[in-house]
Amino acid sequence: MSDVAPIKFYGRSKRNAVVPIDTRRPDWLRVRLPGGSNYSEPKEIMRGLDLHTVCEEARCPNIGECWQARTATFMILGDTCTRACGFCAVKTGRPGTLDLGEPIRVAEAVERMGLHHAVITSVNRDELEDGGSAIFAGTIRQIRKRIPKCNIEVLIPDFMGDESALSTVMRARPDILNHNIETVPSLYPQVRPKGRYPRSLELLQRAKRMDATVYTKSGIMLGLGEEIDEVIQVFRDLRSHDVEILTVGQYLRPTPNHLPIARYVTPDEFAMLKVEALKLGFRHVESGPLVRSCGQPGPGPGRRGLRWTFAGSVGFPTTRPGRCRTASLTSAVLASYPTP
Template sequence: MAAPPDGVPTEYLPFRQQRPGLPGSHGRPGWLKAKIPGGEGYREIKDTMRGLGLHTVCEEARCPNIGECWNNRTATFMILGNVCTRSCGFCAVLTGKPTELDLDEPYRVADAASKMGLKHAVITSVNRDELLDGGASIFAATIREIREQVPGCAVEVLTPDFKGDRDAIQTVVGAAPDTFNHNIETVPRLYPAVRPQAKYRRSLEVLRYAKELNPDGLTKSGFMVGLGETEAEMHQTMRDLRDHDVDILTIGQYLRPTENHLPMSRYYTPKEFASLRKYGVELGFKHVESGPLVRSSYHAHEQTSDARKREATVGS
């Protein structure tokens, strides 16, 4: 087997030649055990999504909070199909050649948001690197359509890096989302294994440019722990995000989707997540959501509300 890039643990590459017996879903500590999805709200949202031919990242990425969120009538729409052009080592979304572009999708997403009575809609997508604008125009159309059909509904987007294309970022920010989110995902040393087609500095620049285009809008990012990062590396990543004017930070435990994905190094304790949150608050983030089951869109409405309150307090 060829030597992996500098700093990347040998067992990460290639995925299908990993050592047997690496941590998986068995034997999880109690703080990582989520309830089996069910309930009236869960079934209603599932029926709405299927009826409109829509996808959610909640399902595609196997989010452990799907039951809680759907019963609270919140969901994260995944636009641009459910096949991604990238092969990130942590992600459960299917990699391959995407289907044709669905130009009617923004209307159906807004219809679903209206039917669900959403106050805060989160829109994300797969990577569509084969498109000239990476799908930015569909993001913008979805934002505008939600504004039209669901007045008063806040809109948060969780975007790809668009290969750093400034025109694409302008297209999305120009549609005025309330929150622009792009996840950094991990520390720079682990990028060759975790995000092989992405670049750490490029992702930071996406966030900086989005804030530059709309200084009054909120920017947001997040990363996973449990992939072999060190405390010093996490702290540096957090400082990098603040240096690029990111307002909201999310930190959660990586959980290996299948045996073909990156192995987990260890479970972090709630106390360790609290320590990371404390450090983030000290750095000046307007909101830090840090916990074992935290994902980008977990309590998204509360994150935005808290960030705005802190912003008002600091500005007064």
């Protein structure tokens, strides 16, 4: 990746629009337009239950494939993020009121869609003292109550390093704890201006130490200006922090205000990186241009019967610059959604 041009832009900004979006993507990045009855039905379920999916909000290129297969990644805590990372299409601003009924509606959607594997992610809610961790826990418990054999994956923010918030999620016992590293450390100021690389690594290791039976997972995007040795060092860092599952995909620019693409990484390069990652001891690796972090196992025999097939959503930024001066919502929310 030595021919990569350095990025001279920071975060999400109108300044980035000086570089127009390249509409001439390589053949390996072309996907079918979404459509069909299996595509429209999940959309109707989401709208009917007033739910959001990261498939739509983050403009995932795999939405047609996933929705045709009746899979989706639920985005809880509303549709407005308190951060504005340079890669993410989710809108940013001041979020609305916390929806305490959301976990019940997500569980209903999972049941109606007949999912064997549910993926739950969120926007960042920096104004909440617990970062929204109680809603994550409540959602896990409600899904367990309705569909006990459903595998549950959560793609979480880093809760500003708040160990108690992570513990709230882990006590609800998801099957997979996913937190995306997103990019190499040298690009954090551009890609994740409020992110902290060491903090994300620490969160992943803490999760594994809290519950060794939960799989840990992370993902990284390529094509933002990283060097090959930096990418492999990220792989090493993730393994040394007990991460077991890795996804590697191509960054795709959502709008002119987002960071320009430095280059398109070839399928052969993704294949090489998968080999290198497996040598380091990851339990499972998916590496390809259209791989996204919310890889969903195909139908299996239930809890822990995970068969890996990957597609899905773009990851989320993960830091919290401040907290509101309100009492913690954790106890109140968890009391509303007790363990079944």
